[in-house]
Amino acid sequence: MLALTAFCLSLILVEAGCLTSLENLSIDWRLRLTRRDCRLPPDIVLILIDEASLDALNPIAGRWPWDRRVHAAVIDFLNMAGARAIVFDVLFTEQQDRGREFSSKSADALLAAATSQAGVIHAAQLAGQRGKAGAAGSRLPRDFADRFGLRLEAQGLKLPEKAEAYLPYARLAEAAGAVGVVSVEPDHDGVIRRMPLLFSFGGNILPGLALAAVLMGKEPVRAEYRSGHLEIRAGGRSFRVPADRRGRIRVNPYGRYEAFSYSGVYLSLQKMMDGQFTDLPVPPGVFRDKIIFVGASAAGVEDLKTTSLGPGTPGVLLHASVMANLLENDFLMDAPRALEPVLAALMAAMTVGCVVYGRSLWCQVAVPLSGGIVLWWAALMLASKGLLIWLAGPTCALLLSHGGCLATERFIDRLEKARIRNYLGQYVSPVVLDRIIACHGGDYLGAEVGTQEKLTIMFSDLRGFTTISQSMPVDQVVGMLNRYLSLMTEKIFQHQGTLDKFIGDAVVAFWGAPLPDRDHSFKAVCCALEMQKALDHFNRCRRRPAEPFLKMGIGVNTDMVILGNIGSARKLDYTVVGDGVNLASRLEGLTKRYRVPVVISHATYRRVRDRIVCRPLDVVRVKGRKGKTRIYQPLGLEGELERRLLQVAALSRQGLELFLECRFRQAQQVYDRILRLLPGDRVAGIFAGRCRSRLSGRQV
Numbered sequence: 001m002l003a004l005t006a007f008c009l010s011l012i013l014v015e016a017g018c019l020t021s022l023e024n025l026s027i028d029w030r031l032r033l034t035r036r037d038c039r040l041p042p043d044i045v046l047i048l049i050d051e052a053s054l055d056a057l058n059p060i061a062g063r064w065p066w067d068r069r070v071h072a073a074v075i076d077f078l079n080m081a082g083a084r085a086i087v088f089d090v091l092f093t094e095q096q097d098r099g100r101e102f103s104s105k106s107a108d109a110l111l112a113a114a115t116s117q118a119g120v121i122h123a124a125q126l127a128g129q130r131g132k133a134g135a136a137g138s139r140l141p142r143d144f145a146d147r148f149g150l151r152l153e154a155q156g157l158k159l160p161e162k163a164e165a166y167l168p169y170a171r172l173a174e175a176a177g178a179v180g181v182v183s184v185e186p187d188h189d190g191v192i193r194r195m196p197l198l199f200s201f202g203g204n205i206l207p208g209l210a211l212a213a214v215l216m217g218k219e220p221v222r223a224e225y226r227s228g229h230l231e232i233r234a235g236g237r238s239f240r241v242p243a244d245r246r247g248r249i250r251v252n253p254y255g256r257y258e259a260f261s262y263s264g265v266y267l268s269l270q271k272m273m274d275g276q277f278t279d280l281p282v283p284p285g286v287f288r289d290k291i292i293f294v295g296a297s298a299a300g301v302e303d304l305k306t307t308s309l310g311p312g313t314p315g316v317l318l319h320a321s322v323m324a325n326l327l328e329n330d331f332l333m334d335a336p337r338a339l340e341p342v343l344a345a346l347m348a349a350m351t352v353g354c355v356v357y358g359r360s361l362w363c364q365v366a367v368p369l370s371g372g373i374v375l376w377w378a379a380l381m382l383a384s385k386g387l388l389i390w391l392a393g394p395t396c397a398l399l400l401s402h403g404g405c406l407a408t409e410r411f412i413d414r415l416e417k418a419r420i421r422n423y424l425g426q427y428v429s430p431v432v433l434d435r436i437i438a439c440h441g442g443d444y445l446g447a448e449v450g451t452q453e454k455l456t457i458m459f460s461d462l463r464g465f466t467t468i469s470q471s472m473p474v475d476q477v478v479g480m481l482n483r484y485l486s487l488m489t490e491k492i493f494q495h496q497g498t499l500d501k502f503i504g505d506a507v508v509a510f511w512g513a514p515l516p517d518r519d520h521s522f523k524a525v526c527c528a529l530e531m532q533k534a535l536d537h538f539n540r541c542r543r544r545p546a547e548p549f550l551k552m553g554i555g556v557n558t559d560m561v562i563l564g565n566i567g568s569a570r571k572l573d574y575t576v577v578g579d580g581v582n583l584a585s586r587l588e589g590l591t592k593r594y595r596v597p598v599v600i601s602h603a604t605y606r607r608v609r610d611r612i613v614c615r616p617l618d619v620v621r622v623k624g625r626k627g628k629t630r631i632y633q634p635l636g637l638e639g640e641l642e643r644r645l646l647q648v649a650a651l652s653r654q655g656l657e658l659f660l661e662c663r664f665r666q667a668q669q670v671y672d673r674i675l676r677l678l679p680g681d682r683v684a685g686i687f688a689g690r691c692r693s694r695l696s697g698r699q700v
Helices: 002-015 020-035 051-061 068-080 107-118 142-148 170-175 209-215 262-273 315-328 339-357 361-384 392-424 430-438 444-449 465-470 474-494 520-540 579-594 602-608 643-660 664-677 682-699
Strands: 044-049 085-088 121-127 164-166 178-181 194-196 198-201 204-207 220-226 229-234 237-242 248-250 259-261 291-296 304-307 310-314 451-462 498-503 506-511 552-567 572-577 598-601 612-620 629-637
Touching: 002 339, 002 392, 020 361, 020 392, 044 051, 044 262, 044 315, 051 068, 051 259, 051 262, 068 085, 068 107, 068 262, 085 209, 085 315, 107 170, 121 209, 142 170, 142 178, 142 204, 178 204, 178 209, 194 315, 204 209, 209 315, 237 248, 259 262, 291 315, 304 315, 310 315, 339 361, 339 392, 361 392, 451 465, 451 474, 451 520, 451 579, 474 498, 474 506, 474 520, 498 572, 506 520, 520 552, 520 598, 520 602, 520 612, 520 629, 552 579, 552 602, 572 579, 579 598, 579 612, 579 629, 579 682, 598 602, 602 612, 602 629, 612 643, 612 682, 629 643, 643 664, 643 682, 664 682
Parallel strands: 044 259, 044 291, 085 121, 085 291, 121 178, 552 598
Antiparallel strands: 121 164, 194 248, 198 204, 220 229, 229 237, 304 310, 451 506, 451 552, 498 506, 552 572, 598 629, 612 629
């Protein structure tokens, strides 16, 4: 049932077009991997009007668009070089010398003469759709339609009728060997994946630029669309092209091609005209018997397109690629649509079978994932052979079926956990119950024995809260305390801590259990710093101006403690006990003596010193504990502190070591420097006083 549901949903999404964008992205991915290193056939070369050409010809021909004498000279050069065909992807829709009498020496006449001699194939552009733009009765000039229009029987085709035509100026059209349309039709995401071979305008059919270059003036006598192919017969040649009903072919792109700079060709011509036939930038021999496409790749000419291979593709390369596809029979074909539901059904059935009946995580996750990887790998291999299979539908079926199975299992698991909660909730605390449920009802009673774990314990307490509570109404005290405790609890949970208990206004929490965490010391210290920041914000956003400012001290210690469910038979708490917990409480008390917000133990310091800048405070003997303990104040994360605090941390380390070495005069100088950086600093004041006492005692 799950497989059938996922299968049906995937087909619905495909038919609704919801997966079209994903399918297009998968096609682009496949073509980038398989076609980026493919080269255009060697008999097709490009001459590009690139940025270098614009710069090099600016002193000669001025800014773009150039004088048409430049193009006429380049055409003569290519014709002299023995080019098989010259295809211009540049629009010459208006006369350059408008308002003047057309003379044989004008730039337009020279371009037309060069075109006539070389049989150049020129570009036209059709835009808009009938009924959306342009005049509904627009027609091609009769002589243009007679020469370049295709008289064919377009059976099965549904060519969109264009509304506007931009044709070569009349004299150039008369001289052209053929005219092809250069209009492109990007997909909704702006990527050009298909190119039209045929266009309709005013009842006439015109070829695209690539098809016009292939036909070379030969008139096709018939064009039919059947079974996903466009069959074109021209003279003695025939083409069977995979296309859609709109006469569009999927572009099978080429990532590599032979290209020459337009300026190099023109400068070679200039040198030859000056009698220099050696060291030419572009020797004419490279164009012998070649099909040459001339177009722009400079950003300023605005003919860069986005294709499956990426953005910034010269538009002329698209036409050259389509021509190569036609000449080399190198087509990109779509697999039959019937294959998509078959693959979707297989993916859904395989996934549901693995998840439902698989007993291991490998079978439930790795096998469906492997099936998806095999599908995409096969699609990549087929794309390299020119066949595109549909991936969005089968992939969607796999994900939906896997997600449906996981959701169903989770729902069943929640029902089971709810049953356990209802059964055991009257015996254990909510914290322990959550742990039992997370462990899927394991041997929770074993936790009563307790375990020894290395954890980080935090103990925080409000300073002077008893006095504060006596000066306020009870309801205000309770409200303020609840808001404070809620804020502190939120910070503890954000840093993945476990809330142990509230002791009045004190908060006890620990890190490293119930889930093991190697980074528990770092998270605990970060939480302590965040709690102090949260308290500052709490004070600034008091609900009543009369509410007092709260101050909090926090002690953090890392040590071996006893962890377990401790309490009576009726009430158990998941908590920690031991000397390490007591030390955390003592450290919190020391915050009052040194007037610092947070104090951590040396054990915690060793675990966080690489990422948190800490300031050594003192070496103290804590009540109830043998030996002395070094204590530290964390200042902030490494790389986030201001320079002044970094200096304080470094000076504090230096001063404490000097003091412990009984070098009191030098230590006093260091602590005096700290006082200049932090006037009124309690720690520096304490040690400066100690140093003075030691020095005065020696003098006596």
